[in-house]
Amino acid sequence: MEKEALFGKTLEELQQVCVELGLPKFTANQLTDWLYKKPVSSIDEMTNLSKKARELLSEKYTFGLIDPTRVQESRDGTKKYLFPTIHGKYIETAMIPDKDRKTVCVSSQVGCKMGCLFCMTGKQGFQGQLTAGEIVNQIRSIPEWEEVSNIVYMGMGEPFDNLDEVLKSTQILTSEWGFAMSPRRITVSSIGIVPGLVRFLNESDCHLAISLHTPFHDERQKLMPVEIAYPLEEVLREIRNWDFGRQRRVSFEYIVFHGLNDTPAHVKEMARVLDGIKCRINLIRFHPIPDTPLKGTDEATLQEFKDALERKGITTTIRASRGQDIYAACGLLSTKTLMKN
Amino acid sequence: MAKAEEYVKAERELFEETIVNNVEISPGVFLLSVKRRFDFLPGQVVKLAVDRVQPPRIYSICSGNHEQELRILFNIKEGGYLTPKLAALIPGDKVLVSQPYGGFAGSAKSAWWIATGTGIAPFYSMFQSGLADNKVLVHGASYLNQFYFEDELDWAMGKNYRRCCSREQSCDVFHGRVTDYLRTVENLPADVEYYLCGKALMVVEVRDLLISRGIPYENIIAEIYF
């Protein structure tokens, strides 16, 4: 029988493991220390556990870290890691250094079911869910793990389509017994699957980012099939009704396509649909994917679009493109070829 | 009350309907009928639930917009929450149904309708609503018994109804996947609309293929059963 990973279990689940193995309940707290706070990678290294306890644990469990099998480094210092998954598939993770920050962009699924027209991950279809352990492993198993300052769930997959595991992963990252990170350093990005959104707002304190890309229903439907199931209007209704408090942030991602969603009509409609929502818009340059009919907007139009949104009173930033030369930039992650081999 | 529970309770007002019929039309695939309460555009979806514990799931309407009954075509998902419960419903049982909504709506314009599996549902609704003129319907399935409504569609649409079966062979049926079939079509018209419905991989592969064959992406509308 395959041994189960301890890494990726919550304190409560580890307490359950201890009960099953006849170990004292406090052993679970020792386990979380070893799993989530210390630079060790095997049960044998958990030296404050009795030899008997370690033997019992090793019979059924492994520590559970998975090393990346490949790393590529961009001219701008961004790194892209390739991780195998438990079920023999592959995912990618990006690490983006910026002055004193190191942001890790994690994947939540192998591939994706959502089929957005502009996204490389979407083109590979869906090959499976990641466990919380596999999500957190993308942070813990890179060499920079102790320096990671921010985490964004913007890699492969739609986090709200794997919400149980995503919420478990943020619990491990933010709990005192876990990585003890502030939820304000974590942003989960979604295209807006409404039942998942509502649960996420209730059950997590992490920031929220919504991929908006155009405020017009018909246009969004052509770019993002999810618009048919959960129209933007419904997503915004939920967000508008939610009290984000002073600390928690909602932002909207907006890839700017030439001649498609970069017009004054879009600025006007954005101001209308976002009215009453305290938010920020992140404008993203489009990174062309093979055979795409879409084009990125030019720098002058991008700047003008930003200024026009700001004139409407919407805080707007232009996100720097990072890691484009190694296909680590936004929308470029894919393991399709590896899957086929 | 917690916000999540509120959402499940209030969301798009769910109406209690009585099951009129629930027939297994192919192994593991059911056609469920309730009395129709609202008007809808053929191609639209409803949300469906059997309780207020979990959020409802989304289903394409699979009946004509003038019919007395509203029907849903679904297959049982192993390990799924709702579909095993839906499959067990019998006439007289209750089900919760939302108002119809969604922009995957058929029209009288020329179009190609491309589906796999239960993705045929919105097209059958369009067909039953009198929109099948000027249409080509391509339906992909793994097995021959998964061409739901084939007798009717074959009779009414003739050569414009094209079946693609990837795992079994039969005369009149293309042997291969929908994408394989589309590759054999020499002149895919660029000035018609393409409606795609089914699982993600089929949708994205067909969409890529159409775009590579010169179809403007604006002419392609995709519904993914995620």
Ligand SMILES: Cc1cc2nc3c(=O)[nH]c(=O)nc-3n(C[C@H](O)[C@H](O)[C@H](O)COP(=O)(O)OP(=O)(O)OC[C@H]3O[C@@H](n4cnc5c(N)ncnc54)[C@H](O)[C@@H]3O)c2cc1C
């Ligand atoms: C726009 C739209 C239209 C649709 N129309 C139709 C239609 O006409 N007919 C039809 O049959 N379907 C349709 N669907 C799909 C439908 O909405 C349901 O997703 C499907 O019926 C399964 O529902 P379920 O509750 O049985 O399964 P779910 O409980 O939703 O589970 C689905 C699958 O995911 C797995 N799963 C569940 N929870 C988890 C988890 N936490 N982690 C990992 N895996 C998990 C399950 O094992 C199962 O295989 C449509 C979907 C959309 C978005």
Ligand code: SF4
């Ligand atoms: S943009 Fe996100 S949701 Fe859309 S296909 Fe890509 S990974 Fe999936």
